Amino acid sequence: MPLAFGWRWRRGAELPAAVKALLQRLTPRPGVLPLPPYMDWCNAQGRFSLRAVRLAAALGHGEAVGVYITQHVARGVRLMSALNALRLPQRQYELAYWLARGLSESQIAQRMGISLNTVVYHRRQLYNRLGASHRIELLTKLGL
Structure with missing residues (x-):
């Protein structure tokens, strides 16, 4: 995460706006076609792909989401x-x-x-x- 979103990002800090927007794509809204939970992100460190998936909660109740971040290297x-x-x-x-x-x-x-x-x-x-x-x-x- 720090490589994709800057050295100031740290564990426990608020999620970056791009990740929040990606997570909103997982929640379907009535009457609106859902966007795929995938996006590209570019910064000074390179190009990244972000993909969100729903996960089963560890205790059997609630929701969990996984975000995969892949750095693309030429x-x-x-x-x-x-x-x-x-x-x-x-x-x-x-x-x-x-x-x-x-x-x-x-x-x-x-x-x-x-x-x-x-x-x-x-x-x-x-x-x-x-x-x-x-x-x-x-x-x-x-x-x-």
């Missing part, structure tokens, strides 16, 4: 984080980046200024290092 940022964690040599890092972005080996050779055979060599080294046998498995290992 694919490029996830890729860079995954590659940084692997601590690959520079050429393998660069090759893994372009492979994950979907470039062909000839396009990668052109971008990196090396021969196609060198790209194939570095790709094989990268796959061996990560225990992957093809590009889709590489993407899976990178968490994409």
Whole structure:
């Protein structure tokens, strides 16, 4: 919650206006089509999805509501984080980046200024290092 609604928000504080509006969508009003209990929220920390669901109360009476907050991280940022964690040599890092972005080996050779055979060599080294046998498995290992 603090990431989505600012560092000043804290447990026990009043709910942010966006969450209140989301919770109001769970209460149907007569003659009005209900809005889905889902909304997007953007701020300086990024883009978030908020989803509200009704829950069964723990003691069997009353109502409870759950609010799921999901932060959306751009694919490029996830890729860079995954590659940084692997601590690959520079050429393998660069090759893994372009492979994950979907470039062909000839396009990668052109971008990196090396021969196609060198790209194939570095790709094989990268796959061996990560225990992957093809590009889709590489993407899976990178968490994409």
